[in-house]
Amino acid sequence: MATIVMERIGRLFINLQQVRQVPRMLTEAMCSSSCTLKDSEIPSFFREDFIHTGYRPLHQSWRYYFLSLFQRHNETLNIWTHLLAFLVLLGNFCRLAETVEFARDPHSWPLLILVLSAMNYTACSVVAHLLGSKSEICHYTFFFLDYVGVAQYQYGSAVVHYYYAIEESWHRHMQGIFMPTATVLSCLSCLGCCYGKYRNHNLPTWVRKLGQVAPSAMAYTWDTSPVFQRLFLWSATSEDPALPFHLGQVAFFLSCAAFFTYPLPQRWFPGHCDFVCQGHQIFHVLLVLCTLSQIQASYLDYLGRRRLYTRLHGSHEAGLFVGLYVVTIVACALIAAFMVGKVKRLLYTSVKAK
Template identity: 25%
Template sequence: MSSAEEITGAPVVNLIHEPSEKQVPLDFEDMILRKRRGWENANPEFEMPEDESDDELVEEDEAGCPLPSTPEDTQLIEAEMTEVLKAGVLSDEIDLGALAHNAAEQAEEFVRKVWEASWKVCHYRNLPKWLQDNDFLHRYHRPPLPSFGACFRSIFRMHTETGNIWTHLLGCIAFIGVSIYFLTRPSFELPAQEKIIFGAFFGGAIICLFFSFAFHTLSCHSVEVGRLFSKLDYCGIALLIMGSFVPWLYYGFYCHYQPKVIYLSVVCVLGCLSIIVSLFDKFSEPNLRPLRAGVFMSFGLSGIVPAIHYSLMEGWFSQISQATLGWLILMGILYIIGAMFYALRVPERWFPGKFDLWGQSHQIFHVFVIAAAFVHYHGISEMAMYRVTVGECEVPHPPIDF
């Protein structure tokens, strides 16, 4: 008789050497045996003291540790085995489901990373409809990349948008540097009012170039993202034109308050109308490329009216000799030439498939935009220096008559 029999006076059911008549599957039997193995089996050197009281056993049970051998009814054992069996099966189902779910997620993540790292350029005919913009560019197109990280990493890959991305990215960085240098001049060199006027031009240029860079980088992400940044790109062009008007209207009509306010108001209205038109979905369709070029060219050419007024007021020959009007005319010519390249899709129209990577019309358009913006910056700087040299107006600003 074991020590437990001497204490309790009841036979001990030995789950290790005397299994019940009903056989349990091996896995769950092993689990039960491990769960209910007595202390003397877990530690052969342990011996139950013969004088251990029932109170000590009860305290151990309340502490959560299993008793070495407890008299139990056979029905209770079978019921407990059934509960353990159910719990084990249920836990297996949960674990298997979670494992399958995690495996599916990991496989999807792995495939996505492999795809992002190993995508290849494709032919125009293999692109989805929403990415088919210029059918004269045959090869080296990016496939859809539904990840912002993959789109930004494509900046360092060779494809049809590489030139478009880098031309305006570098232009944006250049204008940020110039604006920081200009706007941080001491107040005795450049008054705050002059900084605000030039800031309108710098802000329009930086926003335009940044939105263009973002569009050409993220246009392959999805239909929604491409459409959104396409609209932002067109809005940036309108802001660049508006910002370009502000300095030269301010300095050109420096001593003529009424026409200056009128022209600035008209420019703001036309700019807002251009932005509203740019927000329509159909405005960004490939077949409406000439319309887009026409809208922004018309907006830019609206400056002819104040330019003629300015020249008649100040004198043609004096303004041309001072080069202020000449820089303005050169800027307009550069913008118009770039827009014509963009609208006609030259030279790839004449040589399809030959300018897929470099020399395409959109890249030429970007170069002309940056050149025109720097020419304009130089022109308005000359106008500002001339105004500083001349000094204040001799006649005070008259009130506006309506």
């Protein structure tokens, strides 16, 4: 009995020792902006246009980058905007699960794909912005992962728009080709973004941006075409509760696309947006608002348009679209892995040349 008591006291002592280390760990993490570097103190590859300070040093321990979640640097708000968004989406998923029988109702699976893909893209974004400053290969790898997250979210958007939002007239033209095309365009979007990052400093900025934006714009136009038709046919007398949310998601997306494409407002105030009010931070917030509007619109369509979509889509189609979602993720992951291989060869060649 005494032995057992001593073992428990020993374990308690060890746990207390670990707890006592927490303040020191947080102190290391909560360092001031003096712990960060200026753009002149880091390799040019890691510099962002018009962002002059707040860069984290390279080649630190993994713990340093994880704890930098609580540090003031120029990626802090990029991390927290999508970390908080992930938690909001997780709460939203739990709320939906109380009213939607995801396990029993195949017609709810497109909505499930949308919510899961939204959680995935925010999680991938958090990882990229949190850990991408460790080294060049980490930067490439984690941002390629981020692009995989964006591509599979594009597929999630396509499947809910095709399944719930589409009108019968548009369905007649798109039946059998809409979702396979959405899969291909998602993969092209992932490839364009990865290749643009790969050629980050070998191409003019406008060429790189065009390579990243053009495939994504094509995917968005295709994926959202059922919503565009719904909005075009929207009359003042319509009582469809989902349409204002569809309008909101389109408005939020077009706004966030502008901030992704152009480095505003830091272009106007270089050096004054290093920590707060970067264009990419605004892009994150607008994209999250777009996603939340989209989920609410799709949920209302799921509830209010059941007679239409159960007639348009056979009982097997939902399972097929789940399979296509898995194919999209695997294909995009293979694209990212292929590009990581090219990066490793490029870095090896650069080191060997020195």
